[in-house]
Amino acid sequence: MSSLKKCFNIRSRDFIHAGEASITVQQLLKQMCIDPALIRRVAICGYEGEMNVVMHGGDGLYCVEINSDRIVLEISDQGPGIPDIPKAMEKGFSTASDEHREMGFGAGMGLPNMDKNADEMFIESVPGSRTRVRMSFFMEK
């Protein structure tokens, strides 16, 4: 399989279109006959990441790279960054607003769900500036 890379813009506070990148990639992976369990993990991580950008970040980018041995998701935004990453990784910790909670978000499970579903996850954040989350998913041999 040759490598395939696609990127999608994510707009801050655009709750109407939030999730479209993840659903598009989910459909693409289905067409490529990727293992459904793997597709589910990629979709969940992508969606949680997209929602994090829409709720907390500035505008951002969702990129997926599909290789023969792995799928790599990279979700980045233009701030405001995460001051305490270990704290943000704790189940239940949330900085969501009441508005986010009314829409069913802000359970403090976004990053923990991503960590649970990705085979590898790396977060880089500069408070006041940007955040980048990179997740890898390995194809079954």
Next chain:
Amino acid sequence: MKLSMLVEILEALFLCGEDLSDIEIDKAGASDLMSDILAALSERSVLLTGLTTIQAVKTAVISGVTAIVFVRNKKPEPDVVALAEMHGIPLLSTPCSMFVSCGRLFDAGLTGLKGIR
């Protein structure tokens, strides 16, 4: 059980997807928190929720939920129904509360999301 049976048990109405009333449901989960749904729900499961936003349907698509039941007679806006229709996810609305809906489905034999009763 077939989705048509679930409709009967919950005295529910189809908002879309009536043509899929023969699909099988084994499990049920109830939540208004999208991350809970993403963490737990999967194929052959029904989501009971009071949340009628477009994100409820997107969350169902991502997690592979088979159908959504809106409790307490709640009904989403037409664009939410259209999105569910596009992704082949039946939407139902029941007059029952979340508690009563869960009780009736448990009594009828559905399991929780990990097969536990």
